[in-house]
Amino acid sequence: MSVLTEGAELRLVEFISKSVVDHPEAVSVTLSDPGDGSGLIEIKAHPDDYGKIIGKRGRIIHSIRALVTIVSRESRKRWNIQLPERPGHDHEAEDDADARGGDRT
């Protein structure tokens, strides 16, 4: 039987984020758990690095979410993993670019 210690989710998210970015020193991961099932893990990073953490079509951030569910299988907690909203970032433009980029999934 495996033993997963407290805070394993936070350490996992921090480890992965730091491993995929160019500025690991700028990564900070915070966790808030009010205990009502709305636990939140927030990743902050160097502005140039968000794309790396998100990945093409969100592949990396989705994978991080999947891996967190592996770690939290025993505590049965659900975590909401978020990146800060970037001010001035045009989501629609990105969606258009994705559509033009064709099917890459």
Add this chain to the structure above:
Amino acid sequence: MLYIDFEAATEAEAVQLALDSLGLTRDDITYEVLEKEKKGLFGLGKSQKAKVRIFYKEKSELNHLIEKVKTLLLMLEPAAKIEVNTSEDNKYVISVESEESSHLIGRGGKNLQAIQNVVNAMLQKNQNKYKILIDIDRYYARKEKSVIEQAVAAAEKVRQFKKPIFLQPMNPFERRLVHMELKKMNGIFTESEGSGTIKKIRISWQGEGAARPEEDLQKEPG
């Protein structure tokens, strides 16, 4: 354990020189003083430089990467047994064995794919010089076997009822296996349908001895 000798005016300088040239930190090495520095007496006599022998483990980019992947896997499953195998040049298979492998693999290999995605993202930082495939409890071998078995069973039905059958959606690797395997069966014709990387294969009956279109396999990338 490897070692290199370094010389400098003082012991501390020699060690620092070694760390700088090897790109290691103080924790990575141990050393032994071969010769202590000596100052000439009143500027007379011979002064001698300090000489140290630095012992270090080779810490290549690759080892570093493999350590990272192992750390990741152990974070997911602390009791996992991890083995690293080299298959070809710069291709490595990291096999994981664990009682919890069903969680690590996930439904339809979903979690395994997530692990692989994260590992690929780590590798990208090294310009994709290395490839590391994560295999959990021989998942790929088992998957391969079951895909082929299902395809052959479906092809037998097609042969019997002379009606086309669709297989479940599959990735390029699995489709390639099916195409290759069913090519051996006389009268059976396979074709991928759909768009994107995940497509369905249609198995249809062509009749014994009919000319076999060959281009399907070649069109199918990897």
